[in-house]
Amino acid sequence: MGDKESSATGTVLFVDSIKSMAESVGVANLEDEAAKELAEDVSYRLKLVVQDAVKFMEQARRTKLTPADIDYSLKIKNIEPLYGFQVDTSTPFRFASGGGRELHFMEEKEVDIHDVVGAPIPKIPADIVIRSHWLAIEGRQPAIPENPPPQSIDLQRSECVDPASKLAKGNKSNGTGSYTPTVGKPIKFKSSEQVFVKQLATHELSVEQQLYYKEITEACVGSEETRRTEALQSLTNDPGLYEMLPRLCTFIAEGVRVNVVQCNLALLIYLMRMVRALLDNQTLYLEKYLHEIIPSVATCIVSKQLCGRPEHDNHWALRDFAARLIAQICKTYNTSTNNVQTRITRIFCTALINEKSPLSSVYGSIVGLCELGPEVIKTFVIPKLKDVGDRLELCLEGVGHTQADKASCVKIRHIIAKYVAPIVKSSRPATDTLEDYKTEFGYLAQVLKTQDAKAPSSTPAPGILRPTPQQSIPATQQHTSSASKPVMGAPPVPVRPTTPTTPTLPKFTVGSNVVVNSSGLQQQVTINLGEGDTYSVPTGSGMSLRPYISPPLPRAPCAPTTRHISVIRHTSASSAVGTPRILAYPRRNVNLGSPVASNSNAPAFNLNFPKVSNPFQPTTTTTAVVITSTTTTLTTSTRNIND
Amino acid sequence: MEGQGMYDNRASSGFMPHQQNQQQVPMDTSNSAGQNGLPVPISAIKTEDGGTVGGSGASGERSEKQAVMVVLGFLKKHNFKQTEEWLKKEAQITESESKMLPSDTDVQSVLSSYASDENPDEYSSSYFQLKSFIDSSLDTYKYEVGQILWPVFVHLYLELVYNSHEVKASTFFSRFSKMQETFYEADLVSLGTIMKKEHLINSENPFRILSSSLTGVSKPGNSGVYVVRMSREALSLLKRFLQEKRLKLIQNIVQDRIFVEVYDGIPRGKAAAHVTAGHIMGEALRHDNKTKVYYGLLKEPDLQNFQMDEDDDDAGTGGGGGDKDSQSKTADSQKSDATTGTPAGTQSEKSSKKKKSKKEWMTNKKAKNDPNAPPITRMPLPELRDIDKIEKAKALRESAKRVTLSPERLPSVCFYTVLNGDQQVTFIKWSEDGTLMGVGFASSIIRIWSLTPAKLKKLKQATDLQDIDREADDVLVRMMDDRSSESDRYLRGHSGAVYSLDFSPDKLMLLSSSEDTSIRLWSLLTWTCLVVYKGHLFPVWKAVFSPHGGYYFASAGHDRTARLWATDTPQPLRVFAGHYSDVTTIVFHPNSNYVATGSSDRSVRLWDCVSGNCVRLMTGHKGSIQTLCFSTDGRFLVSSATDSKVMIWDMANGGLLTMLHSHKANVYSIAFSKEGSILATAGLDNCVRLWDFMKMIEDVISEEGGATIPPDVKKISGDNLLVGEFYTKSTSVFSLHFTRRNILLASGPFQH
Known part of the structure; x- marks a missing residue:
């Protein structure tokens, strides 16, 4: 009768189970009737035992029933406990089927007693210790590593997917901290016209947070490597960064924009390390900020020039690093709705197929695509190999090309050998000769073929995501579409890109029109890159991040520092008042913007900064340029204030 | 048949159990x-x-x-x-x-x-x-x-x-x-x-x-x-x-x-009919909750005199102070007898008084006697010893520095995480002043941690103790062996999982109950076991000291009984039988005249320690009761069960006051702030929640007569009174305790 019972309440053991148990203890051919009788009795007793065992579990304040509970339960029934079932971890049940029978069993390995005796004594378990921390201070939970992040990553994610969820939860979440029963109450339309709109995010940073922000940003782009390590460590591990995320992302985005123009390789690397740290932070969900992060990272991959002396500096490392970041972003945040990977792939393809794009950009796009996995390589890189090969040939064999270009060519060849060759090999019949390769790949055939022979073991990064159909849009079309897209952060007076659920007007903005540094002080910090290159960068919470691309203005005197402070106060005041926000915001399409390339003769796909002109382009004396930039910045901000 | 074991060495003090009561529990020995x-x-x-x-x-x-x-x-x-x-x-x-x-x-x-x-x-x-x-x-x-x-x-x-x-x-x-x-x-x-x-x-x-x-x-x-x-x-x-x-x-x-x-x-409608359902035997009868319960507090002894004694003379005269106290006590009790009126008529008085009572207590003025307080002689309580008075005086001094809590002014929560103790820790308890933390383990060990820089010292050997000058001022310090000071100590003796611990109010003794069916009394001076109380036949789930002097204690066990003991007798003074399933938890009323028990038959009962009768039966939980806690004024009882609900009962009539649904898992600890305005609950859902208790009871106080069944269904849920919610990372909360300065201590093992 038990066979038919599916409910947990009336179940008995299966007759078959009883029979197989009987077999295991040496009773063959147990009669059905007996087995049934046994099954009922055994189930009854088992249930009684478990019922009491649950009491022991409850009293021990656990939710997991342990063998010890069963033992105790047997003990109070005056039954000898079953010894030897004490295990630390849960006992895995193995499953086997065959001969029409399905069986769950516990694996019992035969153990050689000598092995047990001879085995080294297991490590003594760690002693039980007590550690104290403040769970709450006067009703507020401090954001320390011991406490859970104020905004859990799941919550952040659910907010990304469904911004309305925040409204629904408005009532509960405000339980912490201040107790204001009015918020979230149903709006009474009849009695009053006042509408309670809950601020969706607190965008005021506390003094501590402001200090933290200042310290972190200074340390990240500052000269001291030890401080930087600490700061990055903090960004990676700190659970309370959620509130500061908009600022940090803007900081990075602006920083990249400025430093790409300045070709300040060191700072770009620092900023990318910040991105890395934020990505690695387990408590943050960055989807809302991808529109700032992706353009920045993509810039560091495909930009024509990332350093002052492309022939000497190792900007390739930055491109590789940033490419890995992009891959990580795609892996983590790609969804069917935001199509992050599709759009990133499109950016790289555009750069790759463009005849005019500089070789360094070609390198970047190849690396970027390669990092996205073998499927992407097959679909997008391999068909282009011939064209790329032609360009390389032209550059390497031809004349009139700079040393830098040549270096690029070598690098491209190398990267193709490393990533693409194994894929090509696996996708083509082994019988192919070099000639076959040549017809297919042209100039690069040699590289691919020899690499095959040389290092067949080198495998590319594991596939991340398969390319989606949209990716095969004709490149030209993509090109135009990306160019005509409204782009983020377009100076001179940009509408600051904001995440829809995070209202603008933060107290602390790293934007083109508000100065970050509350102290108003500007310092010159010298960065030693080790190779004798010395960069001088104004810091003071990232002073080099001024929107450098604004139209050249007449040099105006530096604005008095008081101005800046007043600006900050102003914004903070306005933010305190708060303006009703649009709650539902069409935000499924994260505007990825497009990568920034710094030079005036930048590839056409980059139309972000139409006014970018090269006059600022430094040659060797970076210091001078930095100073200029600082001045420009200040003027910009001053002007905006006056507006 | 052993339930009748009324150990009557206190017959002279009038502590004779009622006769019928003895028949209560024929413990069958099968x-x-x-x-x-x-x-x-x-x-x-x-x-x-x-x-x-x-x-x-x-x-x-x-x-x-x-x-x-x-x-x-x-x-x-x-x-x-x-x-x-x-x-x-x-x-x-x-x-x-x-x-x-x-x-x-x-x-x-x-x-x-x-x-x-x-x-x-x-x-x-x-x-x-x-x-x-x-x-x-x-x-x-x-x-x-x-x-x-x-x-x-x-x-x-x-x-x-x-x-x-x-x-x-x-x-x-x-x-x-x-x-x-x-x-x-x-x-x-x-x-x-x-x-x-x-x-x-x-x-x-x-x-x-x-x-x-x-x-x-x-x-x-x-x-x-x-x-x-x-x-x-x-x-x-x-x-x-x-x-x-x-x-x-x-x-x-x-x-x-x-x-x-x-x-x-x-x-009644659906909610009202369901709210009291759940007990294995249906609902409580009206008759069950008719007996008058003296839920008021006993008068605090006048400590100012004592402090003066303390300052003027040496410890030698402490006894005299004690006599004075007892004299005044009897006088008080007479007065309270006279003033005890009907509870219904005096409740408004009480409510208005309650708001003032704290201040009065602080300034130690002659407070009016609580009409709901039991006569002081109702239950013989041990006289205050010097050490109790010192402790009480200390508490009084500390309480002057206390922060008064309110929904606008929430407490700070200090969390003590027990690391590497997942699945092993079974119980955590603090001493009343928050200086000691005792942890019971499934491995039968008890560990005591000192949370202050003061180390845990052991008493010197008897031979060494002889040499100490007993007249010296610092005799207490000299008695302790400095070489033995440690920040944490083990107590080993049980042979099964330890399910509960309790410190005596003077912090000199510790009570523990275990799966091995015994209750042990430990000395925190010698760090050894003093007595093993055997009476329960099955695992003892809980043992608690009475708040008065660490003389009485009560226990609850799997044998479906709760028992009242005195530390100096090896057999229980009372056996409270009536629950239909395990008695999972027990707690003393602040005036020590009653104990409340919770059971896995999903009911809460209140027992009179003097008569041994069940005077309140409260049904409504849908799971086995896990924790009980009396409010500071003794009128309200808060209970939690495996249904993860928290219910608040009015002792005046046994009615359900309100119900808190916010917790998502078993609630294992409940605590009241020292002045009783904030209620804290926490449990396995890794969250400490704070509730505005004053508001919760406001309605009752203003309504007169207490909560009645059926209450207004809408009022049953008190979830709008949640004023704070603090999640831990991955630590379930086993214990909560408000220190004398109203800092909330919380503790639990970190789960890997």
């Missing part, structure tokens, strides 16, 4: 749990003192006789020959009848009432008719009448099983078990285990409790019949239906096995 063995005879004896009147014709002549038979069996078994003869004579029982008496088993005789020759097919159809009748009846009565569905279901099923219609029983069960209310899930599981007649007779059968009520001899209230409260209209509706349809089966059950307490008034 393997079966608790008072299960002989519930019926006892209740039969106790009819007078219960004083209840079965309203629904619960006793027929047949069953009366049966009861007598059972008693006879009991007498025979224990060889009370003369009594047996007398009883036979008086009850006019012939020899032939007495031979019918089943030899060993009252159980069987109890169950024999299930014997029935009804057509087994009728059960299903009868129940189905009842069910559809209730479903189709008016909403007004639906839920009230619906309350009988569950007991009728149980009895029909058991009857089927008893009459060996196993297959029919199984189909009946599977057909209707899904229709029962969700909160009977646990009962359904245990009911489902009974599939055969033998199971029913088996002494371990959890449903014996219900079946024990079947004879109908037992009077409702004390042991026995499933209780349903119903309005008059609803009952007449039901009766009419049963008569019309001639559902004899159900009619029998409703008559014999369900006690319907009728009340006049509007029938």
